[in-house]
Amino acid sequence: MHVERTFTVPRPVEQVFAYLGDFTTTEEWDPGTVTTTRTSGDGGLGTTYANTSEFMGRRVSLTYDTITFQPPTKVQFRGRNKGSTATDSLTFTATSDATTEIHYRADFVFHGIWKYLAPPVARRRIDALADETVQKMKQALSAL
Template structure:
């Protein structure tokens, strides 16, 4: 199951990549994130993060690792726990002095939840994706980063 969105922000591709590829910044742009901390690495490939999120009223922890990093056009991170694997992939395209972002989040559920997730979760993921786009826009187009 996945969600994806394409949108444009009024920031340079370098600024956008640097900000979104530092996964600790999910604290600011991901509405579901409660806290993300870097646990190892320099921010590039194989950097790991501990993420604590809330979804549908439940708190969960995922161990993320940067699995794709090609500055300034591509970033991907995969988070895992016993019930799910989440992969966030972002592609960046220069659009003059603006940047087009193609954001995709893939979710693979494990155990019994994989049978009920398509019914119970899909609509919530779509809403969360819309919220995430708006939060990324707001954050990137403010004075920060």
């Protein structure tokens, strides 16, 4: 299951990448994130993070890895726990008027019994969460 959104923000691509390429900023723009802490690495490829998120009334912990880090155009983070794997992909395109187009995609793979239970229950909430995420990203980037 996945969601995708494409939108534009009034910030240069280097600034957008610097902000969103640091996964600890999820506390500011991801409505589901409760906490994110860097646990190893320098912020680039291979950096790991401990993330606690809340989704549909449940708190879950995931360990995220930076699996793609290509400044200033692309970053991917993959989070895992026993019940799911989540991959957040962000692609950035500079525009001629010093704005940045962001393509955001979140992929979710559920494990065990969750692969049968989660998709029909979570689909609408994941779509709504993606819309909330875009709005919070826009607000956070506009405030830089």
